[in-house]
Amino acid sequence: MPEADSSAQRRPEASADVEVPPWVLPAIVLGQVLATSVWFAANAVMPELQSRWGMEGGEGLVTTAVQLGFISGTLVFALLGVADRFHPANVFLGSALAAAASNLSVAGFPGMLEAVLxxxxxxxxxxxxxxxxxMKIAAGWYRGGLGRALGFLVAALVLGTAAPHLVGALGGSWDWRMVLLVSSLAxxxxxxxxWRVPEGPHTARGGPVRFGGVLRAFRHPGFRAAVLGYFxxxxxxxxxxxxxxxxxxxHGLPGQAVGLASFGVIAAGALGCxxxxxxxxxxxxxxxxxxxxxxxxLCCLASPLLFGAPAGVLVAFLLVWGVTVAGDSPQFSALNARYAPRELVGSALTLANSIGFAVTIASLSLLAAARFLLxxxxxxxxxxxxxxxxxxFGRRLWLREPDRG
Structure with a gap:
């Protein structure tokens, strides 16, 4: 039984040095940042939601709900081959509109924790x-230089992730409904x-993809090394x-200093990207x-030794950690895109994201328990x-060819 429809529609092969319109990458980067602004919108209004629930806590539940939704969505999108069967910009637009509507719906029942979740x-x-x-749209335009393109894309997303810590540290007072509305409009x-970005010359369109078809990407040694490194x-x-x-x-830092330092440490990942x-x-x-x-x-292993250092030394150490903990992300994504079968790039990336975010649930749960044990x-x-x-498991990637472009 064939793993993918043999009538897959392929775009003409293009050279790696094809000229890319200068507005394409900024459009993708800005569009990604705006569209993903709803990811952490509820975290920014958490105090108001908590007061309506009549309870402290809930941040972990709300964050986990988004993560579990993303895991489920990426799995469904991958197994149905949505990213490779349809025009990627159309899928992006439809998904952004649905995410905006779901985000804004929190304003309709803020006192119901179950509904918010x-x-x-x-x-x-x-x-x-x-x-x-x-990432698929970017991969359609950039074969050479994909790592550089995704570096800018993920850097912008990292800054968006860090922003709630800055808002909290500066004591910004936002009307919670307005936060939800603005993020949904964004x-x-x-x-x-x-949606206005056309398909790039390196994009391939596939037919209906079976489960085995998506898993076929994992048989490629390069893709397998990249995706295991990503996990x-x-x-x-x-x-x-x-x-x-x-x-x-x-460590003993006061509340505002914790917020500012956390913003700096997370935002430093944009430099690494x-x-x-x-x-x-x-x-x-x-x-x-x-x-x-x-x-x-190495920062992980050194963390027990640095915990007792003066605050300035500790923050400097965390800034180095913050640069590198996120800086490898776009390069692993570029490697995943490069070594996945061309007609399955979107589905393979989506499945890799699904498994990767499932891994985050495990590590978050482990540290949540370890907090009371260690x-x-x-x-x-x-x-x-x-x-x-x-x-x-990714050691073979040391020997791969440079990503020139």
């Missing part, structure tokens, strides 16, 4: 048609912006972002990804498992 789950589900599709604008990276990334404020607070993309143009995505993963792994100095040490795993 359901809305956040749907928001994450439809974001599965935004984040991976943006997602709509982002969807419309990317090791994901074990560390979101747990680090989530528990940096906890670690800083346990953009800078790593520039270096990848000369050295290749594989060495850059594994190099940054090595540094972040002394604060050891809290981040279990994150070292991810880089060690990724470096071992």
């Amino acid at each position: 359901a809305a956040r789950f749907l928001t994450g589900f439809f974001l599965a048609g935004v984040y991976p599709l943006g 997602a709509t604008a982002g969807g419309l912006l990317v 090791g990276h994901m074990w560390e990334l979101y747990a680090f972002w989530a528990f940096v404020p906890v670690w800083l607070a346990a 953009a800078g790593g993309g520039a270096v990848a143009a000369r050295l290749g995505s594989g060495p850059v990804a594994l190099g940054q993963l090595s540094v972040s792994g 002394p604060p100095a050891l809290l981040l040490l279990p994150l070292a498992v991810g880089p060690l795993f990724g470096l071992w």
Whole structure:
């Protein structure tokens, strides 16, 4: 039985040095940032929601609901081959509009925790048609230089992730309904912006994809090494972002300083993404990804020793960690896109995202439990498992050809 429809529609082969219109990458980057603004919108209005629930806490539940929605959405999108059967910009627009509507629906029943969790789950589900599709659209335009292009794209997303910490630290007072409305309007604008980006010359359109067809990508040694390295990276990334404020607070930093330092540490990842993309143009995505993963792994192992350092030294150490913990992400994504079968790029990337975000649930849950079992100095040490795993199974990527373009 064939794994994919043999009538797959392919676009004409194009050379790696095809001229890309200068507005394409900025449009994709800005559209991605705007469309994913709904990802953390509920976190920004959490105090108001908590008061309506009559309870403290709930941040973990709301965040997990989005993550679980994203995992479910990416799995469904991958197994149905949505990213490869349909025009990617159309999928992006439809998903952005649905995510915007789901995000705004929280305003209709803020006092019902279950309803809010359901809305956040749907928001994450439809974001599965935004984040991976943006990477597919970029991959359709950039064969050479894809690592550099995705470096800028992910750098912008990292800054968006860090923004709630800055808002909280500066004590900004926002009307919670307005936050939801503005973020939903931004997602709509982002969807419309990317919708105007045509398919690139390297895009392939496939027919209906069977489960075995998507899994066929994992038979390629290059793709398998890249995706396993990516899973090791994901074990560390979101747990680090989530528990940096906890670690800083346990060190004794005051509340506002914790917020500002957390923003700086997470936002520093944008430098790793953009800078790593520039270096990848000369050295290749594989060495850059594994190099940054090595540094972040060493930071994991050194964290118990640095916990007792003066606040300035500790923050400087975390800034280095913040640069490298996120900086390898676009390079692993570029490697995944490069080594996936051309007619399955969208579905393979989407499935990799699904598994990667499932890995984040495991590491987040582990640290949530470890917080009450381990002394604060050891809290981040279990994150070292991810880089060690990724470096071992992705070691062949040291030898891959440079990502020139």
